[in-house]
Amino acid sequence: MSLRCPIVCVLGHVDHGKTTLLDKIRKTRVSQREAGGITQHIGASEIPIDVIKKVAKDLLGMLKADLKIPGLLVIDTPGHEAFTSLRKRGGALADIAILVVDINEGFKPQTIESINILKQNKTPFVVAANKLDLVPGWNSKDVPFVLNFNEKVQHPNALTEFEIRLYNNIIKPLNELGFDADLFTRVEDLTRTVCVIPVSAKTGEGIPDLLLMIAGLAQKYLEDNLKLDVKGPAKGTVLEVKEERGLGKTIDAIIYDGIARRGDYIVLGNPDGVVVSRVKALLKPKPLDEMRDPRDKFKPVNMVTAAAGVKISAPDLDRVIAGSPFRIVPKDKIEEAKKEVMAEVEELSIETDEE
Ligand code: GDP
Numbered sequence: 001m002s003l004r005c006p007i008v009c010v011l012g013h014v015d016h017g018k019t020t021l022l023d024k025i026r027k028t029r030v031s032q033r034e035a036g037g038i039t040q041h042i043g044a045s046e047i048p049i050d051v052i053k054k055v056a057k058d059l060l061g062m063l064k065a066d067l068k069i070p071g072l073l074v075i076d077t078p079g080h081e082a083f084t085s086l087r088k089r090g091g092a093l094a095d096i097a098i099l100v101v102d103i104n105e106g107f108k109p110q111t112i113e114s115i116n117i118l119k120q121n122k123t124p125f126v127v128a129a130n131k132l133d134l135v136p137g138w139n140s141k142d143v144p145f146v147l148n149f150n151e152k153v154q155h156p157n158a159l160t161e162f163e164i165r166l167y168n169n170i171i172k173p174l175n176e177l178g179f180d181a182d183l184f185t186r187v188e189d190l191t192r193t194v195c196v197i198p199v200s201a202k203t204g205e206g207i208p209d210l211l212l213m214i215a216g217l218a219q220k221y222l223e224d225n226l227k228l229d230v231k232g233p234a235k236g237t238v239l240e241v242k243e244e245r246g247l248g249k250t251i252d253a254i255i256y257d258g259i260a261r262r263g264d265y266i267v268l269g270n271p272d273g274v275v276v277s278r279v280k281a282l283l284k285p286k287p288l289d290e291m292r293d294p295r296d297k298f299k300p301v302n303m304v305t306a307a308a309g310v311k312i313s314a315p316d317l318d319r320v321i322a323g324s325p326f327r328i329v330p331k332d333k334i335e336e337a338k339k340e341v342m343a344e345v346e347e348l349s350i351e352t353d354e355e
Pocket of ligand 1 (some may be wrong): 012013014015016018019020021078130131132133134199200201202203279
Protein backbone atom coordinates (compact mmCIF):
# COMPACT_ATOMS: atom_id res chain seq x y z
CA MET A 1 0.00 0.00 0.00
CA SER A 2 1.22 3.46 -0.74
CA LEU A 3 -0.03 6.86 0.41
CA ARG A 4 -2.24 8.95 -1.82
CA CYS A 5 -2.21 12.75 -2.07
CA PRO A 6 -4.28 14.41 0.63
CA ILE A 7 -7.13 16.55 -0.76
CA VAL A 8 -6.88 20.17 0.37
CA CYS A 9 -9.65 22.79 0.40
CA VAL A 10 -9.36 26.57 0.97
CA LEU A 11 -11.97 28.35 3.14
CA GLY A 12 -12.39 31.78 4.70
CA HIS A 13 -14.22 35.10 4.67
CA VAL A 14 -14.92 36.89 1.39
CA ASP A 15 -12.07 39.19 0.24
CA HIS A 16 -9.56 37.72 2.68
CA GLY A 17 -7.60 36.38 -0.31
CA LYS A 18 -8.65 32.76 -1.00
CA THR A 19 -8.59 33.11 -4.79
CA THR A 20 -5.35 35.09 -4.85
CA LEU A 21 -3.70 32.55 -2.55
CA LEU A 22 -4.81 29.63 -4.73
CA ASP A 23 -3.45 31.41 -7.82
CA LYS A 24 -0.14 31.95 -6.08
CA ILE A 25 0.02 28.32 -4.95
CA ARG A 26 -0.68 27.18 -8.52
CA LYS A 27 2.29 29.22 -9.71
CA THR A 28 4.73 27.52 -7.33
CA ARG A 29 7.78 26.58 -9.37
CA VAL A 30 11.12 25.16 -8.39
CA SER A 31 13.08 27.32 -10.82
CA GLN A 32 12.87 28.26 -14.47
CA ARG A 33 15.47 25.70 -15.53
CA GLU A 34 14.55 22.79 -13.27
CA ALA A 35 11.64 20.78 -14.54
CA GLY A 36 8.81 20.17 -12.15
CA GLY A 37 5.87 22.13 -10.99
CA ILE A 38 2.17 21.91 -10.58
CA THR A 39 0.18 19.34 -12.54
CA GLN A 40 -3.19 20.66 -13.62
CA HIS A 41 -6.09 18.28 -13.01
CA ILE A 42 -9.77 18.84 -13.72
CA GLY A 43 -10.99 21.05 -10.86
CA ALA A 44 -7.80 20.66 -8.86
CA SER A 45 -4.05 21.21 -8.93
CA GLU A 46 -1.42 18.75 -7.76
CA ILE A 47 1.73 19.98 -6.05
CA PRO A 48 4.32 17.19 -6.08
CA ILE A 49 6.16 16.64 -2.81
CA ASP A 50 9.54 17.26 -4.51
CA VAL A 51 8.43 20.78 -5.36
CA ILE A 52 7.34 21.41 -1.76
CA LYS A 53 10.61 20.01 -0.41
CA LYS A 54 12.63 22.22 -2.74
CA VAL A 55 10.80 25.49 -2.17
CA ALA A 56 10.79 24.84 1.60
CA LYS A 57 14.31 23.41 1.85
CA ASP A 58 15.31 25.99 4.49
CA LEU A 59 12.63 24.81 6.88
CA LEU A 60 12.43 21.05 6.33
CA GLY A 61 14.18 20.47 9.67
CA MET A 62 11.20 21.97 11.51
CA LEU A 63 8.95 19.03 10.71
CA LYS A 64 11.06 16.35 12.41
CA ALA A 65 9.42 13.87 10.04
CA ASP A 66 10.01 12.40 6.63
CA LEU A 67 7.37 13.39 4.11
CA LYS A 68 6.06 10.23 2.47
CA ILE A 69 2.93 11.61 0.82
CA PRO A 70 3.29 12.01 -2.97
CA GLY A 71 2.07 15.62 -2.90
CA LEU A 72 -1.04 17.71 -2.28
CA LEU A 73 -4.19 17.81 -4.40
CA VAL A 74 -5.62 21.31 -3.93
CA ILE A 75 -9.26 21.85 -4.98
CA ASP A 76 -9.40 24.86 -7.35
CA THR A 77 -12.74 26.21 -6.07
CA PRO A 78 -12.39 27.96 -2.70
CA GLY A 79 -15.09 28.56 -0.10
CA HIS A 80 -17.34 26.65 2.23
CA GLU A 81 -19.96 25.90 -0.44
CA ALA A 82 -17.38 23.88 -2.35
CA PHE A 83 -16.20 22.25 0.86
CA THR A 84 -19.68 21.16 1.96
CA SER A 85 -20.85 20.01 -1.46
CA LEU A 86 -17.80 17.77 -1.82
CA ARG A 87 -18.69 14.84 0.39
CA LYS A 88 -17.95 11.19 0.69
CA ARG A 89 -19.22 8.51 3.05
CA GLY A 90 -18.35 9.53 6.59
CA GLY A 91 -17.78 13.22 5.95
CA ALA A 92 -16.03 15.81 3.86
CA LEU A 93 -14.07 14.91 0.75
CA ALA A 94 -11.26 17.29 1.70
CA ASP A 95 -8.79 15.68 4.09
CA ILE A 96 -7.40 18.96 5.27
CA ALA A 97 -8.15 22.68 4.97
CA ILE A 98 -6.47 26.05 4.75
CA LEU A 99 -8.46 28.71 6.58
CA VAL A 100 -7.56 32.10 5.11
CA VAL A 101 -7.83 35.06 7.51
CA ASP A 102 -6.75 38.63 6.72
CA ILE A 103 -4.23 39.29 9.51
CA ASN A 104 -5.23 42.98 9.55
CA GLU A 105 -8.99 42.41 9.67
CA GLY A 106 -9.16 39.32 11.80
CA PHE A 107 -12.17 37.05 12.25
CA LYS A 108 -15.36 37.80 10.31
CA PRO A 109 -18.72 35.95 10.12
CA GLN A 110 -17.61 33.57 7.35
CA THR A 111 -14.38 32.82 9.22
CA ILE A 112 -16.42 31.54 12.14
CA GLU A 113 -18.84 29.75 9.82
CA SER A 114 -15.89 28.03 8.13
CA ILE A 115 -14.45 26.94 11.47
CA ASN A 116 -17.81 25.51 12.53
CA ILE A 117 -18.03 23.53 9.31
CA LEU A 118 -14.48 22.22 9.79
CA LYS A 119 -15.26 21.31 13.39
CA GLN A 120 -18.44 19.45 12.38
CA ASN A 121 -16.50 17.44 9.84
CA LYS A 122 -13.49 16.95 12.13
CA THR A 123 -11.29 18.30 9.34
CA PRO A 124 -7.83 19.36 10.51
CA PHE A 125 -6.76 22.80 9.31
CA VAL A 126 -4.01 25.39 9.33
CA VAL A 127 -4.57 29.14 9.29
CA ALA A 128 -3.01 31.21 6.51
CA ALA A 129 -2.74 34.69 8.08
CA ASN A 130 -2.88 36.56 4.79
CA LYS A 131 -2.03 40.12 3.64
CA LEU A 132 1.15 40.18 5.72
CA ASP A 133 2.49 42.79 3.26
CA LEU A 134 -0.14 45.22 4.59
CA VAL A 135 1.14 45.07 8.18
CA PRO A 136 2.49 48.64 8.68
CA GLY A 137 6.21 48.78 7.90
CA TRP A 138 6.48 45.10 6.95
CA ASN A 139 9.13 44.38 4.33
CA SER A 140 7.49 41.58 2.36
CA LYS A 141 9.38 39.50 -0.19
CA ASP A 142 8.86 36.31 -2.15
CA VAL A 143 10.75 34.17 0.37
CA PRO A 144 9.86 31.70 3.13
CA PHE A 145 8.43 33.56 6.13
CA VAL A 146 11.07 32.11 8.48
CA LEU A 147 13.84 33.83 6.49
CA ASN A 148 12.06 37.18 6.59
CA PHE A 149 11.01 37.20 10.23
CA ASN A 150 13.92 38.82 12.10
CA GLU A 151 15.37 42.18 13.14
CA LYS A 152 17.84 42.17 10.26
CA VAL A 153 15.03 42.40 7.72
CA GLN A 154 12.17 44.01 9.68
CA HIS A 155 12.02 47.28 11.62
CA PRO A 156 11.29 46.67 15.34
CA ASN A 157 7.99 48.58 14.98
CA ALA A 158 6.91 46.29 12.13
CA LEU A 159 7.70 43.24 14.26
CA THR A 160 5.61 44.70 17.10
CA GLU A 161 2.72 45.51 14.74
CA PHE A 162 2.91 41.96 13.43
CA GLU A 163 2.83 40.34 16.89
CA ILE A 164 -0.13 42.50 17.97
CA ARG A 165 -2.16 41.56 14.90
CA LEU A 166 -1.17 37.91 15.13
CA TYR A 167 -2.36 37.72 18.73
CA ASN A 168 -5.44 39.96 18.68
CA ASN A 169 -6.78 39.06 15.25
CA ILE A 170 -5.91 35.37 14.94
CA ILE A 171 -4.70 33.57 18.06
CA LYS A 172 -7.09 35.15 20.58
CA PRO A 173 -10.27 34.49 18.53
CA LEU A 174 -9.11 30.91 17.93
CA ASN A 175 -8.58 30.45 21.68
CA GLU A 176 -12.05 31.83 22.30
CA LEU A 177 -13.45 29.16 19.99
CA GLY A 178 -11.66 26.48 21.97
CA PHE A 179 -8.54 25.99 19.84
CA ASP A 180 -5.00 26.13 21.07
CA ALA A 181 -3.14 28.11 18.38
CA ASP A 182 0.27 29.62 17.75
CA LEU A 183 2.68 30.90 15.14
CA PHE A 184 3.84 27.71 13.35
CA THR A 185 7.49 28.24 14.34
CA ARG A 186 6.41 27.99 17.98
CA VAL A 187 4.20 24.91 17.63
CA GLU A 188 5.54 21.72 19.19
CA ASP A 189 2.73 19.28 18.39
CA LEU A 190 0.91 19.78 15.09
CA THR A 191 -2.00 17.59 16.17
CA ARG A 192 -2.79 19.65 19.29
CA THR A 193 -2.11 23.24 18.30
CA VAL A 194 -3.50 25.04 15.25
CA CYS A 195 -0.58 26.32 13.18
CA VAL A 196 -0.78 29.92 12.04
CA ILE A 197 1.32 30.63 8.96
CA PRO A 198 1.70 34.28 7.98
CA VAL A 199 1.58 34.70 4.20
CA SER A 200 1.17 37.29 1.51
CA ALA A 201 -0.73 36.00 -1.50
CA LYS A 202 0.47 39.17 -3.21
CA THR A 203 4.24 38.85 -2.74
CA GLY A 204 4.42 35.08 -2.20
CA GLU A 205 5.97 35.38 1.24
CA GLY A 206 5.22 32.38 3.43
CA ILE A 207 3.83 30.13 0.66
CA PRO A 208 6.67 27.56 1.09
CA ASP A 209 6.04 27.53 4.85
CA LEU A 210 2.30 27.04 4.26
CA LEU A 211 2.76 24.16 1.81
CA LEU A 212 5.23 22.41 4.10
CA MET A 213 3.02 22.72 7.17
CA ILE A 214 -0.06 21.36 5.35
CA ALA A 215 1.98 18.44 4.03
CA GLY A 216 3.35 17.75 7.52
CA LEU A 217 -0.05 18.03 9.17
CA ALA A 218 -1.75 15.90 6.52
CA GLN A 219 0.75 13.15 7.00
CA LYS A 220 0.66 13.23 10.80
CA TYR A 221 -3.09 13.29 11.10
CA LEU A 222 -4.09 11.19 8.21
CA GLU A 223 -1.49 8.57 7.50
CA ASP A 224 -4.00 5.77 8.01
CA ASN A 225 -6.75 7.35 5.93
CA LEU A 226 -4.44 8.16 3.08
CA LYS A 227 -3.41 4.58 2.44
CA LEU A 228 -4.26 3.78 -1.10
CA ASP A 229 -5.59 0.39 -2.07
CA VAL A 230 -4.29 0.39 -5.61
CA LYS A 231 -6.27 -2.69 -6.60
CA GLY A 232 -9.61 -1.26 -5.49
CA PRO A 233 -12.29 0.31 -7.67
CA ALA A 234 -12.34 4.09 -7.99
CA LYS A 235 -14.47 6.00 -5.54
CA GLY A 236 -15.34 9.58 -6.36
CA THR A 237 -17.64 12.57 -6.13
CA VAL A 238 -19.08 14.68 -8.98
CA LEU A 239 -17.90 18.30 -9.03
CA GLU A 240 -19.90 19.48 -12.01
CA VAL A 241 -21.86 18.23 -15.00
CA LYS A 242 -20.66 19.98 -18.15
CA GLU A 243 -21.56 20.05 -21.80
CA GLU A 244 -18.39 19.85 -23.91
CA ARG A 245 -18.20 20.42 -27.64
CA GLY A 246 -17.77 17.08 -29.40
CA LEU A 247 -18.22 15.09 -26.20
CA GLY A 248 -21.74 15.93 -25.06
CA LYS A 249 -22.53 15.79 -21.35
CA THR A 250 -19.45 15.03 -19.29
CA ILE A 251 -18.78 15.01 -15.57
CA ASP A 252 -15.91 16.67 -13.80
CA ALA A 253 -15.06 14.60 -10.76
CA ILE A 254 -12.62 14.04 -7.95
CA ILE A 255 -11.43 10.47 -7.43
CA TYR A 256 -10.42 10.03 -3.80
CA ASP A 257 -9.65 6.32 -3.69
CA GLY A 258 -8.69 3.45 -6.01
CA ILE A 259 -8.14 3.33 -9.76
CA ALA A 260 -10.48 4.31 -12.59
CA ARG A 261 -10.07 2.53 -15.94
CA ARG A 262 -11.47 3.46 -19.33
CA GLY A 263 -14.02 0.88 -20.48
CA ASP A 264 -15.12 0.07 -16.93
CA TYR A 265 -18.59 0.96 -15.65
CA ILE A 266 -19.49 4.06 -13.72
CA VAL A 267 -22.16 3.58 -11.07
CA LEU A 268 -23.56 6.92 -9.86
CA GLY A 269 -25.99 7.72 -7.09
CA ASN A 270 -28.70 10.35 -7.42
CA PRO A 271 -31.48 11.22 -4.99
CA ASP A 272 -33.86 9.32 -7.30
CA GLY A 273 -31.78 6.22 -7.91
CA VAL A 274 -28.65 4.73 -9.44
CA VAL A 275 -27.32 5.39 -12.94
CA VAL A 276 -24.97 2.92 -14.63
CA SER A 277 -23.00 3.82 -17.73
CA ARG A 278 -19.84 2.73 -19.54
CA VAL A 279 -16.79 5.03 -19.28
CA LYS A 280 -16.07 6.11 -22.86
CA ALA A 281 -13.16 8.38 -21.98
CA LEU A 282 -11.15 9.61 -19.01
CA LEU A 283 -9.79 13.07 -19.74
CA LYS A 284 -7.12 15.26 -18.21
CA PRO A 285 -6.36 18.86 -19.17
CA LYS A 286 -3.80 19.13 -21.93
CA PRO A 287 -0.65 21.00 -20.89
CA LEU A 288 -0.55 24.46 -22.49
CA ASP A 289 2.46 23.63 -24.65
CA GLU A 290 0.64 20.66 -26.21
CA MET A 291 -2.53 22.60 -26.93
CA ARG A 292 -2.34 23.41 -30.61
CA ASP A 293 -6.02 24.09 -30.99
CA PRO A 294 -7.92 25.75 -28.12
CA ARG A 295 -10.95 23.56 -28.86
CA ASP A 296 -8.82 20.52 -28.16
CA LYS A 297 -8.41 21.04 -24.42
CA PHE A 298 -8.32 17.49 -23.09
CA LYS A 299 -6.02 14.52 -23.28
CA PRO A 300 -7.48 11.00 -23.04
CA VAL A 301 -5.84 8.63 -20.53
CA ASN A 302 -6.39 4.91 -19.95
CA MET A 303 -6.48 5.06 -16.17
CA VAL A 304 -6.48 7.47 -13.26
CA THR A 305 -5.18 6.80 -9.75
CA ALA A 306 -6.47 8.60 -6.63
CA ALA A 307 -6.36 11.32 -5.61
CA ALA A 308 -7.10 13.07 -8.89
CA GLY A 309 -9.46 15.38 -10.70
CA VAL A 310 -10.72 14.01 -14.02
CA LYS A 311 -13.33 14.58 -16.72
CA ILE A 312 -15.43 11.51 -17.48
CA SER A 313 -17.25 11.02 -20.75
CA ALA A 314 -20.02 8.40 -20.72
CA PRO A 315 -23.49 8.14 -22.27
CA ASP A 316 -26.70 8.76 -20.30
CA LEU A 317 -25.34 11.16 -17.69
CA ASP A 318 -28.28 13.56 -18.01
CA ARG A 319 -29.76 12.84 -14.59
CA VAL A 320 -26.47 13.16 -12.74
CA ILE A 321 -26.06 16.09 -10.35
CA ALA A 322 -23.11 17.76 -8.61
CA GLY A 323 -22.23 16.07 -5.34
CA SER A 324 -23.27 12.60 -6.55
CA PRO A 325 -21.09 9.79 -5.25
CA PHE A 326 -19.87 7.14 -7.72
CA ARG A 327 -17.73 4.04 -8.26
CA ILE A 328 -15.91 2.97 -11.40
CA VAL A 329 -15.84 -0.83 -11.55
CA PRO A 330 -15.46 -3.81 -13.90
CA LYS A 331 -18.72 -5.42 -15.14
CA ASP A 332 -18.85 -8.16 -12.47
CA LYS A 333 -18.71 -5.60 -9.64
CA ILE A 334 -21.65 -3.45 -10.79
CA GLU A 335 -24.23 -4.94 -8.40
CA GLU A 336 -21.94 -4.56 -5.40
CA ALA A 337 -21.16 -0.97 -6.39
CA LYS A 338 -24.90 -0.20 -6.73
CA LYS A 339 -25.49 -1.22 -3.12
CA GLU A 340 -22.55 0.84 -1.88
CA VAL A 341 -23.63 3.90 -3.81
CA MET A 342 -27.24 3.61 -2.62
CA ALA A 343 -26.10 3.41 0.99
CA GLU A 344 -23.90 6.43 0.43
CA VAL A 345 -26.71 8.49 -1.13
CA GLU A 346 -28.93 7.71 1.85
CA GLU A 347 -26.24 8.67 4.34
CA LEU A 348 -25.38 11.88 2.49
CA SER A 349 -29.00 13.03 2.26
CA ILE A 350 -29.49 12.33 5.97
CA GLU A 351 -26.47 14.50 6.69
CA THR A 352 -27.75 17.33 4.50
CA ASP A 353 -31.13 17.21 6.27
CA GLU A 354 -29.43 17.69 9.61
CA GLU A 355 -27.45 20.75 8.52
P1 GDP B 1 -11.50 35.96 -1.80
O1 GDP B 1 -12.84 36.61 -1.87
O2 GDP B 1 -11.22 35.42 -0.42
O3 GDP B 1 -11.25 34.92 -2.86
O4 GDP B 1 -10.42 37.13 -1.97
P2 GDP B 1 -9.57 37.57 -3.27
O5 GDP B 1 -8.47 36.59 -3.52
O6 GDP B 1 -10.50 37.88 -4.37
O7 GDP B 1 -8.89 38.89 -2.71
C1 GDP B 1 -9.62 40.03 -2.36
C2 GDP B 1 -8.76 41.27 -2.58
O8 GDP B 1 -7.63 41.25 -1.72
C3 GDP B 1 -8.22 41.38 -4.00
O9 GDP B 1 -8.24 42.72 -4.37
C4 GDP B 1 -6.79 40.87 -3.87
O10 GDP B 1 -5.93 41.43 -4.82
C5 GDP B 1 -6.43 41.34 -2.47
N1 GDP B 1 -5.43 40.47 -1.83
C6 GDP B 1 -5.47 39.13 -1.68
N2 GDP B 1 -4.39 38.70 -1.01
C7 GDP B 1 -3.63 39.78 -0.75
C8 GDP B 1 -2.38 39.99 -0.07
O11 GDP B 1 -1.73 39.06 0.44
N3 GDP B 1 -1.93 41.27 0.02
C9 GDP B 1 -2.60 42.31 -0.50
N4 GDP B 1 -2.06 43.53 -0.38
N5 GDP B 1 -3.78 42.17 -1.14
C10 GDP B 1 -4.29 40.91 -1.26
